Amino acid sequence: GDPEVIGKIGTGIEDFKCSWLIVQALERANESQRKQLYDNYGKADPSCVAAVKAIYRDLGIQDVFLEYERSSHKELISSIEAQENESVQLVLKSFLGKIYKRQK
Known part of the structure; x- marks a missing residue:
């Protein structure tokens, strides 16, 4: 970074x-x-x-990382949305939003 x-x-x-x-x-x-x-x-x-x-x-390791990050995020979103409890989904999506593409 x-x-x-x-x-x-x-x-x-x-x-x-x-x-x-x-x-x-x-x-x-x-x-x-x-x-x-x-x-x-x-x-x-x-x-x-x-x-x-x-x-x-x-x-091209930076591009490899960016693709890994993108696909991991997509997979996490799918896993979160598979949770039945919407409150749990909200908490997990909120946490993911704080760490995905963070600068610091």
Whole structure:
């Protein structure tokens, strides 16, 4: 996310976090990209972080996320609307509305 919006700088790459982004990148990467990810992920060196981000861009990971987010939202709405109790539906839709497409 944008540090200006979320109020912090993400350090998932440097901290070797097992994030959704790296899992998706590893699933989609070719052999060369996978090697670069293994060589650069988990290192605080700005050039290593930049290399990982470049692979994310090359693989279109942002678009992959946006599609995942859209389809997950659609699935959640369907599940919520399957609830018989309308009050429960209202509460769940309200909560979903607060977290879907949130900026911070």
